Amino acid sequence: MNLFQEIKAYVTALQAAEQYGIKINRNKMACCPFHDDHHPSMKIGQNYYCFACGAKGDVIDFTSRLFGISQFEAAQKLITDFGLPIRSEKKKHAPGKPRNRASSMVQSRYHFSVKNKILDWKNHAVKVLTDYLSWIRFWKKFYSSRQDPFEEEHFLEALSNEWKINAYLDILLAGSGEEIAQFFMDKRKEVADIEQRMDGYQRGVLEEIRKDCRG
Incomplete structure (x- = not known):
């Protein structure tokens, strides 16, 4: 269980909202x-979901967005504000146990290879998510001028995903090696799905441009 999962096991978005002064009615509804x-x-x-603007997420996302801080800062704030018994400690080798040198060398080469693989993936993921974020911002600007932008699928997607993608980039660009490795394990399929979808979308846009040129 990683740090975020531990926090979510203790605190809900509802509890955080109440802690930070959000007025909630008996139906668990609040002004966004x-x-x-x-x-x-x-x-x-x-978790939370706004039926008007599409904002959604868990307690970490809620706190991060409410205070305009990173998800890691939000996690630390929740730990402090709720007095959670959570500590992040690195494992230490047990004292007095000799380590086999050959085995250590093999493990070092393995960890170096894995580290390089994750670093290469991180750089690629940053490009994919940055490109997607550019599309999200374009969709928000383009569809906001429509009479009813909330009927546009891409506009709703932009509202729903902009904060999440910013949070992902925050982890990749500012997270520790351990946090990036955890993100790699948890989110690499989602990043691959985004990349595949954006490739298809861009091909469709290019095809429309070619049709316009031929016409």
């Missing part, structure tokens, strides 16, 4: 703090 909301449109429980 992430847009100009005058009628409760956010459902808050273990």
Whole structure:
């Protein structure tokens, strides 16, 4: 269980919202703090979801977005504010046990290879997510001028995913080696799916441009 999972086992988005002054009615609805909301449109429980602006996520996302801080800063804030019994410690070798030199060399080469593989993937993932973020920002700007942008699939996707992708990039660009390795294990399929989808979308855009040119 990683740091974020430990925190989520102790604290829900609902508890964090109450702790940080969000007024919640008996139906667990609240005015969304992430847009100009005058009628409760956010459902808050273990996680949260706004039916108006599409904001959603878990307690880490909620705290991060509410205070404009990174997810790692949000995690530390939750640990402090709720007095959670969570510590992040590196494992140490047991004293007095001799280590086999040949075995250590093999392990070192293995870890070096894995580290390089994750580093290469991280650089590629940053490019994929940065490109996707550019599309998200384009969709927000392009569809916001429509009469009812909330009927546009890409506009809703942009509202829903912009914060998440920023959080992913935050981890990849500012996280520790351990955090990046955990992200690699948890999110590499999602990043691959985003890359495949964006490749298909870009091919479709290029095909439309060619048709316009021929026409």
